[in-house]
Amino acid sequence: MLKNYSSLGKTQWQTLLWIFLLCHRLSAEVLRKKTHFIAGKQEVLSLLAPPLGNGMEFIWEWKPHDSNQNVTQIAAIGWSDGHLSMTITNPSFRRKNYFDISMDQYFENAGVYSFKKIKPASLLLAQFEVFAFKVTPYRWPEVPLGSDVSRSCGVSHLPESATLQWEKEGDPTDNTTLRYNNTAHLIIHNAGPNNQGKYSCVVRGKNGEHLFSVYNEVKVAEVTYRASHTVYRQSSNSSEVILTCRCKDGMYKKATWYWTPLSGTTKIRVASAERPDKILIGKDKERFSAAGFNGKEFPLRITPVQFGDSGTYECNLDKVTFGSITVLNVQVSVEPPGSVSRNQPVVLTCEVSKVTGSLTLAWMRMEERRGFFVQQTVLTEGQPDRKLNVTLHSLSKEQLHWECVVFTDSLLRVRLPLHLTPSAPSGNGQLTLIIMPCVAVVLVGMLMLVGMVFYYKRRPVPAPVASPSTGNDKQSQSDVIYSNIMQLCEDERALETPPEEDKYEIHYSSFSLGSTSPGAVRKQNNYRPDSINECLKQQSDTVVYSSLNVT
Known part of the structure; x- marks a missing residue:
């Protein structure tokens, strides 16, 4: 036997190895499929199990799209010595052929179905996700000319980032579609020849790719006779x-x-x-x-x-x-009217002129193209109160866009948009916004002034010029700073009278910060008033003396 195997060439060995690996990979992969059906259609949907490997016991499990329900076992299968036995544990399902099952196309039967081997080892073999569409009305009769066409389409589950929308001949009908939860409502007012055609309820993925769709046609009568x-x-x-x-x-x-x-x-x-x-x-x-x-x-x-x-x-x-x-007719109102304050209670009111049969009146909060039910009520014929109120205790950014909607027989009849406008800040608020920056500027200015005064108070006084004959020019003379008036007088006596063009205005200033100490008072009293007065008489009228005391 070894001799026979050794007679095989290298190419034959590679081919056998490739076939073995391919079969092993196929047996290890899980069969995954997605399908859909229209609820109410008088047909049967079958789920076909994949080719079986070695095993003795198998089961079918079902996880409904309804998140409130858990995974349940719907069928148990035994396989031994070529004999097959299947036990159905859920009356909604039936055995089809061998390991296959079938179901009626009810909306409630949508979900994820798993076919598993449980003995001798647990292994997932196949998984099917079944989506159910529910279109109301199920059949679309010819509609009267000038009437309103209302259709709704719901899907049992929307994949993550997927969208549900109505399309006519491939074009979206956003202006006539209301979306909430997993349902899209289509409303066409005053139907005419231009509204006829193929309408599809489409599920599209994150990038707009087509996933599933169901369609029907709108036909409009040509005349209004007896309509x-x-x-x-x-x-x-x-x-x-x-x-x-x-x-x-x-x-x-x-x-x-x-x-x-x-x-x-x-x-x-x-x-x-x-x-x-x-x-x-x-x-x-x-x-x-x-x-x-x-x-x-x-x-x-x-x-x-x-x-x-x-x-x-x-x-x-x-x-x-x-x-x-x-x-x-239906009308909406807001109290108080006009723009509203964010901290003020707001009452939204929706009223219908008459109720024939019964209808549902609802307030929906809108986010872009999607609506979320906030409050609804069912009105019956003869009921005196035909209003629905919603009270908003405070107005947030998410509560600015609303719609009052009317449903009859679960079909959309009319949409009434209402957009709230927050009021601008009050006059006091605006005045505060103006005053606060001004106060801040004043405070900063005062701090800068105090800093400059403190800086110049502590600045050392330059030594006076000894004599103008040492080579000082006009610029050097103008830069002379006197620390007190007596020094000025002494220098004035020493200097000759300057030329007429050298006359300039001189300002003397003295700053004092804080409270005056007794020593400081005594030091100030040592000045000789007579000498000061005599000096002042000799000064030009352009000389200005100022004293600033900050206590």
């Missing part, structure tokens, strides 16, 4: 609502919009038109307007929308009803 729907609009100075009325052909001669207020039952004509281009506005001509009627369509525009504009609007072409639209 009836409800829209929610914000009541503010910049809001508007467009009511659509359209037929298939242009055979009609007259169009009329009627309004029934929430508080009444009588129809009020707000706009009418007759061909050719005869338009009559019967209510608030500054806010209500209508385009020309061409026998086919007659849209009504209201801007700005007021809270009292709520009610049912009906469009008639000749005597045929071509649409009934209920407009419900």
